[in-house]
Amino acid sequence: MIAIDRDLLETLVAEARLAPSAHNIQPTRVGLDAGAILLRADPDRRLPAADPTGHDVRLSHGAFLEGLALALDRRGLALADIALAGDAAAPAIARLTVAAAPAGAAPDPLESRVATRASWRGGFRAPDAAAGAALERLRAANPDLLVVDDREALRRIGALADRAALALLSEHGPRTELLAWMRLSKRHPDYHRDGLNAEAMALSRIEAFAAGLVLGPLFAPLSRLGLAASLVAEARKSAGASALVLFHRPEGEDPLVSGRAFYRAWLGFDAEGFAACPMSVLVDWPEAKADLTAAHPPPAGRRLVNVFRIGLPDRPRPIVHSRLPVAELLLG
Numbered sequence: 001m002i003a004i005d006r007d008l009l010e011t012l013v014a015e016a017r018l019a020p021s022a023h024n025i026q027p028t029r030v031g032l033d034a035g036a037i038l039l040r041a042d043p044d045r046r047l048p049a050a051d052p053t054g055h056d057v058r059l060s061h062g063a064f065l066e067g068l069a070l071a072l073d074r075r076g077l078a079l080a081d082i083a084l085a086g087d088a089a090a091p092a093i094a095r096l097t098v099a100a101a102p103a104g105a106a107p108d109p110l111e112s113r114v115a116t117r118a119s120w121r122g123g124f125r126a127p128d129a130a131a132g133a134a135l136e137r138l139r140a141a142n143p144d145l146l147v148v149d150d151r152e153a154l155r156r157i158g159a160l161a162d163r164a165a166l167a168l169l170s171e172h173g174p175r176t177e178l179l180a181w182m183r184l185s186k187r188h189p190d191y192h193r194d195g196l197n198a199e200a201m202a203l204s205r206i207e208a209f210a211a212g213l214v215l216g217p218l219f220a221p222l223s224r225l226g227l228a229a230s231l232v233a234e235a236r237k238s239a240g241a242s243a244l245v246l247f248h249r250p251e252g253e254d255p256l257v258s259g260r261a262f263y264r265a266w267l268g269f270d271a272e273g274f275a276a277c278p279m280s281v282l283v284d285w286p287e288a289k290a291d292l293t294a295a296h297p298p299p300a301g302r303r304l305v306n307v308f309r310i311g312l313p314d315r316p317r318p319i320v321h322s323r324l325p326v327a328e329l330l331l332g
Contacts, residue, residue: 001080002098003035008075010326012037015074016067017323018114019263021060022047022280023181024195026324028064028093031331039065039093040331049173050284055255059305061093062259068096069260073108076101084256093256110267117267118319120275122202124311127242131312134272135243142268144261146246146296151239153295157282157307158238160292164285166229169215179215183322184208192322200320241311242274248298249305258305266308274310275317282307 004012013030021027027045031038039061046057069079080099085092127149139147148154169175183190183197185208191197198208214222214231222228238244247265249258269276282288283306293304 001035002077002100004032004037004098005035006032009037010330012068012071013326013329015071015114016064017326017329018117018321019060019063019067020117020119020266020278021063022051022056023178024200024322025057025060025181026194026329027057028061028329029331030068030329033095035097037068037096037098038331039096041091041093043091047177049171049177050168056280058255059259059262062254062256062261063263064259065094065096065256066260066263067114070108070111070114072098073101074111078102078105084254110264110271113267113270116319117270118275118317118321119200119277120202120313120317121200121237121277122275122317123237123314124240124242124275125314126240127312131242131274134274138245138268138272142265144247144249144265146248146298147243148246148296149243154241154244155235155239156295157244157292158235160288161238161279161282161307162229162233162235164281164288165232165234167285167287168281169219169228169232170223175215175219179212182211182215184212193324194322197320197322199318200322238279238309240314241309243310244279245269245276245308245310246292246296246298246304247306247308248302251301251303253303262305269308269310273312275313276308276310279307279309 009030009032017026025045025047027042029040029042031040041057041061046054051057072078077098078101079096081097083095085094135147135149138145148157181195183195203211214228219228222231247262249261266276282292283304289304298304
């Protein structure tokens with residue numbers, strides 16, 4: 001075992017915090033115990049309305065854990081043991097011990113994508129032959145992915161996602177929770193710290209202002225008039241994507257483990273030149289999940305975890321990482 005000191009921990013966390021989390025709530029906290037790394041959940045950073053079981057938050061912890069593994073690998077280190085806490089609902093997540101990486105081990109090829117990976121909620125340009133070849137490489141390289149690039153299927157799934165989004169936003173709890181994590185003005189004190197800011201959502205100032213009204217006081221009257229659906233629609237973006245990618249993992253798997261694979265899949269898209277955005281509504285709304293898995297069933301013994309929209313950005317893609325300072329992620 002190699003003992004991790006405070007200075008190295010801060011360096012590791014600075015990279016690990018770039019991992020994605022649901023609504024960018026950044027729920028993972030990190031400490032030290034006799035040279036080992038402790039992971040704990042921040043009980044104040046949860047999504048009780050949208051994620052009552054804690055599945056998505058635990059998935060987020062898994063992505064952070066993979067971020068730590070990548071940061072260690074960059075320094076010739078590796079996770080030697082991951083001792084999980086017995087109760088998945090408890091604040092304690094895991095105790096990690098670190099060792100030197102095996103002699104002669106090649107660097108993880110995804111390390112270089114950590115700084116460039118970011119969610120892209122903008123539009124796409126038409127896929128070219130190179131994009132088609134990249135999709136084939138994704139199919140061959142990652143058995144967790146079901147790549148859908150048929151144009152009609154993209155339109156159908158995009159329309160299904162819009163119905164799912166409207167259904168979920170029609171529920172007061174998830175909608176107000178989402179709005180609470182949106183940072184629609186640069187005057188918001190947490191604009192560059194956490195949540196979903198306007199820049200990350202590819203919203204102009206006017207669009208961001210309108211989003212606050214549509215998801216806030218105007219949602220109910222707009223919904224009664226039948227106007228809310230068109231204001232939250234993103235089917236055009238889905239239809240223009242290179243592909244929609246269904247990410248699946250073994251049934252019964254700990255979401256912490258799934259989260260590690262989720263992050264690696266996203267880094268893999270970036271490595272192939274694709275911008276990506278999760279379409280979580282397709283999994284969060286049971287009707288959409290049932291329809292999607294009926295049309296595009298995952299392999300036997302696998303469950304659908306999330307869906308990505310991937311493609312070639314139609315304009316320069318800003319790399320936006322709104323993150324809490326390292327000091328606020330450390331315990332003690």
